[in-house]
Amino acid sequence: MVEETIGALETRAFEAYGRKRVDPPVMRFGVGVSDHCRNGLVTDDYWTALERHRKDWAALGLSFDPFETCRAALGADWPGGIRVGTRGGRSMGAGVAREPNQGFQVHFDDALREFSGDLLDATLVSQFAFNAYLSVPSAGGETVIWRHLWHPEDEAFRIPGSYGYDEAVVGDAEFVELAPEVGEAVLINPRCFHAVRPSRGARRIALGFAVGLSLTGELLTWG
Template identity: 80%
Template sequence: MTPGDLHDPFFCAVTSTGFTRARVSDLAAGRCAALRVRDLLPRRMVEETLKALEARAFDAYGRRRVNPPVMRFGVGVSDYCKDGVLTDAYWPAVHRHRTDWESLGLPFDPFEECRAALGADWPGGIRVGRRSGREMGAGVAREPNQGFRVHFDDALREFFCGDLLDSTLVTQFAFNMYLSVPESGGETIIWRHRWSPADEAFRLPGSYGYDESVVGDAEFIELSPEVGEAVLINPNFFHAVRPSRGARRIALGFAVGLSVTGELLTWG
């Protein structure tokens, strides 16, 4: 039997009717790699949010670091990390982000609705995280039509000069809720491979990403996005998004941390 034939029964995607305490606990404990919840929000909210966003121009993440480009509406905290520290330029960007989202004129806050649905059964509650008492960005609408390179997300490693938030985190998740999906492509691939120092030999120069050979023959799961579906993953596993073909791939996204106090804390 070759390594590629082996299967970890805990490395799986679980579909649930909601983000229950038991399911989120399973993800935190490593009993699964991803949670999928279809129709997280009423379809009316999904359609209204998409319509409002389609009328606006999206910016790109920093193109030197993120190439091929990924478009966004809102603030990406990763653009404001330098030498392991969140730079002061993040806070004016958060202010602009809030103004831009308010200008959409939606009768609801889509990020607040997503947080409420995610934390409805969580005993510790859920809220936007704070740094030095200041509230972080709520999230971002992302459009990776050309895909995301293979990478992992870990605030502890990216913001290594102290905690990113005022509360210490014990684990981290990544949340996405899909507003629009392409006719084909756009799949999220998650490999059963976590970062090790040797992986840095595969990092692309100046990039957030790695050459795909970094994951070798590791087991993987593939998630095809669906409109209205929300996915919560363990982003410490290397993951990527395949290029899209056809319609735009737009999702609301934010990071989620489980704090030592038992709260779920989010940031964009």
């Protein structure tokens, strides 16, 4: 899976997340719903962008669907099943390929806080983040996760206009630093503050999607 997917992606141009919100820039191939959130709502242009995203992925000419492969592996031993989540009866994006060579700032991800009401046509009781690594740098690029969930007072550390926070927000909280190898995948609790360090050397490219646990015990994914 890795060789065919990264071989196809390396021939394509990646786009940046919205640069007013995401700085330093993070490149991606595909569409993330976070770029289409206004006042807690998913904007209509998400669906237009998602249609283009699906055509771009189909144009890679892969012999398989890498996101489906990842979902199958993740849900193989999960009794509740796994599928791409829906919103208003329409399937969300399956995931994106992200390239944060300059790193991700300290932040957390929580659909219950980002979006008004339920993001999906289901109530989520927990959220995870899945990443499968296709290319990693020779140095740097580590994912750092702190044992610190968001509290209202943390907003004093938010970088104005940004998704990120000053690293002082985590204080002296315990942390773990992960440096995955090509072909490995990780599943983390993204509600804990986390960051990605800048890379040195090869491109850092990973397939990623969010995973929500629904009230019915089903795993639902979205990009």
